[in-house]
Amino acid sequence: MACDRSDQERAYALLDLGDEIVHARALQIAAELGIADLLASGPRSSEDLAERTDSDPGALHRMMRLLASRGLFHETGPGVFELTETGGPLRSDHPASVRSVLALAGTVAPLVLGGVRHSLSTGEATFPVVAGEHIYDYMAHHPEHGRLFDEAMRELTRVAAPAVLDAYDFAGVSRIVDVGGGSGALLSAVLHREPGASGVVFDTPGVADSARERIRNEGLTDRCSVVGGDFFREVPPGGDLYVLKWVLHNWPDERATAILRSCRRAMGEDAKLLLIESVLPSDGAPHPGKAMDLSMLVLSGGRERTEEQFAELLAGADLELRRVVPTSSPHSLVEAVPR
Ligand SMILES: C[S@@+](CC[C@H](N)C(=O)[O-])C[C@H]1O[C@@H](n2cnc3c(N)ncnc32)[C@H](O)[C@@H]1O
Structure with missing residues (x-):
């Protein structure tokens, strides 16, 4: 049976949905690297951003291009990016900053995504199985992650208050x-x-x-x-x-x-x-x-x-x-x- 136009549209819609994971991961990494803070004073080239974030310039350019396609950055000239209003809350000093929330999601994302299958089979949390303790004990024993978690909660509360x-x-x-x-x-x-x-x-x-x-x-x-x-x-x-x-x-x-x-x-x-x-x-x-x-x-x-x-x-x-x-x-x- 041939795939008709509607089937094709449905298939591409599912593939787009599946690709959201790539967009999300790029967003989390941009938050972790503090790209928006680096762009706070104006546009920068991907070479410059790569040097400041210890990244490969070509790879970083590809990540920036992807996020620019979602409106977070604007490519003002070849390989030069500025932060848009839409991307503003990626800045640490934005009144509605969600930078720590996204960076935190980046640290737990591999567990969440890798763990869905285990939790689906067992109905139980995966984090304690992988980390050996409940997430709040983990945060207490890993102060660096604990601080990021508390900052993420503070940001979320500031936005919701x-x-x-x-x-x-x-x-x-x-x-x-x-x-x-x-x-x-x-x-x-x-x-x-x-x-x-x-x-x-x-x-x-x-x-x-x-x-x-x-x-x-x-x-x-x-x-x-x-x-x-x-x-x-x-x-x-x-x-x-x-x-x-x-x-x-x-x-x-x-x-x-x-x-x-x-x-x-x-x-x-x-x-x-x-x-x-x-x-x-x-x-x-x-x-x-x-x-x-x-x-x-x-x-x-x-x-x-x-x-x-x-x-x-x-x-x-x-x-x-x-x-x-x-x-x-x-x-x-x-x-x-x-x-
Ligand atoms: C998801 S956070 C929410 C924090 C805050 N209510 C907010 O909305 O920003 C859950 C809070 O529960 C706290 N918590 C976890 N276990 C606790 C316990 N056994 N006793 C008291 N607080 C606890 C955590 O430290 C964390 O601050």
Whole structure:
């Protein structure tokens, strides 16, 4: 049977989709090499970029040409590239920088991509099998990767924070506990918006140490404390709002329930819990969380969840889902209260 025009189009569409992995890898490497920062002061030749990044000029030119075809760079003359507005967030100093996020993806990408088959066969995370420990233990034992991870989370939070602040009214909340709060980027944004509020950033002891410095730099030490600990054991009491942003998706149901139970034990009857997570559509609609879901499986055995799955998870910790508030980012706010 001959391949007709429509078959041909479908075949090429699939091949293009398969090639996205090459584009993604080039993007991650450009982030790792800091190409956009090198172009911050103006166009440079691929020879110049190659010298500064210890690369082969011909090979680098081919990578730049590929990324230019996606609009990140513009070839102003033969082999000379400038950064475009579209590529701007690749710069470290851009207000919406995602350079560390992409560089981090580059360090874990080989594991994620190589690990999908193992996770598919077994249903378990591949990262601990390959690295010998859970991803957060790995980050603690490899400070260089840990720092990149924390910086990546900070960038993602800086990009998402305006959407969260627009979607949720924090006025009237007096003490916020940000559980697994990382560098404190979200809590800092909320406290700057609500001068009457105070808060606690709670994370592992190592991450808490760097968060303390960030909170000091934000000038918030009088309203924000930083506590190191283990959210599977306990979280600080006394908050009237407990926030968990991008925490539950790292964990399978049983472990996620344990975190929620720690929060529930710390919460008074009037306290609220706010999850900031992707809420997957129950139907086949596209959602960025669907790619993250597969990554979570491979990296940590975690998952993205639908509203129904969140409701069930919360119920297992004696909490009731009150409402889901969409934001202008791919993440939604899931508000819950004690049952
Ligand atoms: C995906 S990051 C999200 C960080 C932050 N909420 C944000 O959105 O930027 C998950 C956080 O959970 C923290 N974490 C992991 N295991 C923990 C534990 N056992 N106790 C406390 N925090 C933990 C990690 O250190 C990390 O900062």
